[in-house]
Amino acid sequence: MGCPVKALVFTAPGQVELLDVPEPDPAPGEALVEVRAAGICGSELHGARRPGFRQPPLIMGHEFAGTGAGGEAVVVNPILSCGRCAECRRGLRHVCREREIIGVHRAGGFAERVAVPASALRPLPPGLPWEAAALIEPAANAVHAWNQAGRALGADGAKGARVAVIGCGAIGLLCAATALSGGAGRVEVTDLSPARLAAAQRLGAEVAGAGLSGEYDVVIDAVGSAATRAASVAHQRPGGVAVWLGLAEEEAGFDANALIRSEKRVLGSFAYRDEEFAQATARIGDWDLTWAAGYPLAAAAGIFTDLMNGGLHPLKALLLP
Ligand SMILES: [Zn+2]
Numbered sequence: 383m384g385c386p387v388k389a390l391v392f393t394a395p396g397q398v399e400l401l402d403v404p405e406p407d408p409a410p411g412e413a414l415v416e417v418r419a420a421g422i423c424g425s426e427l428h429g430a431r432r433p434g435f436r437q438p439p440l441i442m443g444h445e446f447a448g449t450g451a452g453g454e455a456v457v458v459n460p461i462l463s464c465g466r467c468a469e470c471r472r473g474l475r476h477v478c479r480e481r482e483i484i485g486v487h488r489a490g491g492f493a494e495r496v497a498v499p500a501s502a503l504r505p506l507p508p509g510l511p512w513e514a515a516a517l518i519e520p521a522a523n524a525v526h527a528w529n530q531a532g533r534a535l536g537a538d539g540a541k542g543a544r545v546a547v548i549g550c551g552a553i554g555l556l557c558a559a560t561a562l563s564g565g566a567g568r569v570e571v572t573d574l575s576p577a578r579l580a581a582a583q584r585l586g587a588e589v590a591g592a593g594l595s596g597e598y599d600v601v602i603d604a605v606g607s608a609a610t611r612a613a614s615v616a617h618q619r620p621g622g623v624a625v626w627l628g629l630a631e632e633e634a635g636f637d638a639n640a641l642i643r644s645e646k647r648v649l650g651s652f653a654y655r656d657e658e659f660a661q662a663t664a665r666i667g668d669w670d671l672t673w674a675a676g677y678p679l680a681a682a683a684g685i686f687t688d689l690m691n692g693g694l695h696p697l698k699a700l701l702l703p
């Protein structure tokens with residue numbers, strides 16, 4: 383039927399290619415989205431090297447925005463859930479056991495057009511740039527991490543909190559921005575890259591030097607290595623909270639006895655609740671996002687491959703089909 387569309391396809395471990403694929407054919411209940419911006423996520427760079435949930439051939443892309451069939455501006459909430467289980471009914475559909483993610487379990491936004499369940503579409507605020515719209519999904523992860531800390535510390539617990547963020551990739555930067563606009567008293571960040579630290583400073587965060595020192599009310603680990611997980615516990619005040627959302631390694635390696643003796647806490651944070659996606663949509667336009675850079679789809683394979691092989695620039699790549 384329609385003409386083929388260009389898509390960045392994950393074709394084999396460590397390999398992505400720009401290919402012509404058939405025009406997506408929306409099933410009943412689905413909508414066709416003309417993709418305008420799609421962010422490349424660290425989880426995709428990792429997943430392409432070592433296929434796990436993502437199996438080739440696959441069009442990845444779970445952070446994207448575009449126009450719907452009527453030309454309306456939309457952003458896609460990529461979390462698909464069963465809608466029937468106890469978690470879904472409690473508003474926790476992001477941890478539904480039957481959870482699937484657009485761009486992981488089915489074709490995503492690294493294409494000119496993609497068919498998605500119509501229930502995944504969310505309206506965009508008027509005038510929001512496409513580049514910002516593509517950062518709503520990672521920002522929703524940050525909103526959730528901050529809310530996880532707030533729920534643990536009590537109603538006003540996160541207000542005025544001294545916060546540390548380990549790792550200033552896109553998620554870490556958005557965690558710093560979320561904490562600052564959510565009432566944190568002070569946000570300190572660590573990273574090995576001067577460019578990333580500079581981006582964090584432009585968002586209002588302070589640089590914690592070579593590593594964390596002292597204690598914090600909230601430590602957000604946006605890296606997820608055994609070493610950063612250990613640091614998140616070591617630098618947490620008694621009764622504080624660490625929020626883990628980095629997934630670099632499976633190991634933890636923290637001092638479990640310190641967790642007991644000082645009643646420290648560690649919370650996992652995955653994705654976001656529906657209302658947190660809406661909160662991220664409302665806030666994203668307020669933040670300095672100059673650390674993200676857009677590229678035409680034609681350049682996608684080169685950019686993705688470079689980042690996958692350890693290239694550090696740009697800090698966050700957005701594909702603009
Ligand atoms: Zn992502």
Ligand SMILES: [Zn+2]
Pocket residue numbers: 463464465466467468469470475478479480
């Ligand atoms: Zn469910």
